Amino acid sequence: MKTAWVFPGQGSQTTGMGVDLAELPVAAEKFQQAESILGWSVLENCRTGDNLSQTLYTQPCLYTIECILVDLLRERGERPDAVAGHSLGEYVALYAAGAIDFETGLKLVKRRAELMNEAEEGSMVALMKFDREQLDAAIAETDGVVLANDNSPLQVVVSGTSEAIETVLSKVKVRRSVRLDVSGAFHSPLMEKAARAFDTVLEPVGFSDATVPLLSNVEPTPETQADALKSRLQQQMTGPVRWREISLRLSGEGIERVVEVGPGKVLTGLIGRTCTDLTLENVGTLEQLNDRG
Structure with a gap:
C-alpha cells in the first residue's frame, strides 16, 4: 500500500x-x-x-x-x-x-x-465553516491580511494586522472564529x-x-x-x-x-x-x- x-x-x-x-x-x-x-x-x-x-x-x-x-x-x-x-x-x-x-x-x-x-506585529484567526468565495473576495480587497493556512475545505487560518482581519470577518459569514494564541502574524x-x-x-x-x-x-x-x-x-x-x-x-x-x-x-x-x-x-x-x- x-x-x-x-x-x-x-x-x-x-x-x-x-x-x-x-x-x-x-x-x-x-x-x-x-x-x-x-x-x-x-x-x-x-x-x-x-x-x-x-x-x-x-x-x-x-x-x-x-x-x-x-x-x-x-x-x-x-x-x-x-x-x-x-x-x-x-x-x-x-x-x-x-x-x-x-x-x-x-x-x-x-x-x-x-x-x-x-x-509582535499582527495576529492569526482560525475560521470554521464559511463561504470560500466570499472569503477569497474579502481577502483580495483588504490590504494587510492573507490566507495563511488553507487546511481543509471547511477550516482555514487568516493572518495579518488585527484591523485587516476584523475587516475581513465583517464581510464573511463564518460559523465559528477563534483567535490563535500566537505572538504574531505567521505565514x-x-x-x-x-x-x-x-x-x-x-x-x-x-x-x-x-x-x-x-x-x-x-x-x-x-x-x-x-x-x-x-x-x-x-x-x-x-x-x-x-x-x-x-x-x-x-x-x-x-x-x-x-x-x-x-x-x-x-x-x-x-x-x-x-x-x-x-x-x-x-x-x-x-x-x-x-x-x-
Whole structure:
C-alpha cells in the first residue's frame, strides 16, 4: 500500500508527549543531542508541560519527538513513499526524507522558534465553516491580511494586522472564529523581517536530495531536488501553508494510506475532511508503535 508520512506543527503539542519513548536507546540519544544544542531538556519540558505553549519551546520539542518517531518507524522496517509536514512539520519531513540531518534541522528550528517568538506585529484567526468565495473576495480587497493556512475545505487560518482581519470577518459569514494564541502574524508578509534574519542561518546550510518526494507548504507538488526543497523552505515563513492542496495531491499521486507521525490527530482529521478515499493512521505514542507489530 503506497504510504505517506505527514508531520504536525505547532498546536499539536501535548503535555507528556514523547515521555513514554524516553527509555528507548534511539530516543535517549536524540534527547541528549537536543539538550546539547538547545541548552535545555526537551524531555523535561514535555514531561511537565510548563513551557509547551511558548513558541520558543514548542517547536524544538515537536521537532525532536517527531524525529524520534521517524527513527522508531525506520527501526521497524517502515518507509514512506512520500512525506509532508504542516509548517514546523516540514522540517521533520525534510529529516524523514534524508534532505537534512537531525542536528542541522534542530538548529534551524531553534532559530526559527526564536524569531517567531519575537514577532509582535499582527495576529492569526482560525475560521470554521464559511463561504470560500466570499472569503477569497474579502481577502483580495483588504490590504494587510492573507490566507495563511488553507487546511481543509471547511477550516482555514487568516493572518495579518488585527484591523485587516476584523475587516475581513465583517464581510464573511463564518460559523465559528477563534483567535490563535500566537505572538504574531505567521505565514504572512508581516514576517518578512524575521524571514530575512532566518535566511542568514538557512543560506549556508547544505541540503541533500530527498530519498522520497516531499510536498512543501508553499508548493504542494512532489520534489526531491535539494536546491528546490531549500528554496521552498526559504519562502515558508512568509508564505501560506497549502495543506488542503497537499491532501488532494497525495490522493492524486496514488497514496492510499497516510500516517500522521506525531502527537494528536490534527492532520488526519483535516485530510479526512478533504479526501474520503485514504486510510488514515496515527503514530504518536509507544503503544501506537507497538500496535503496528
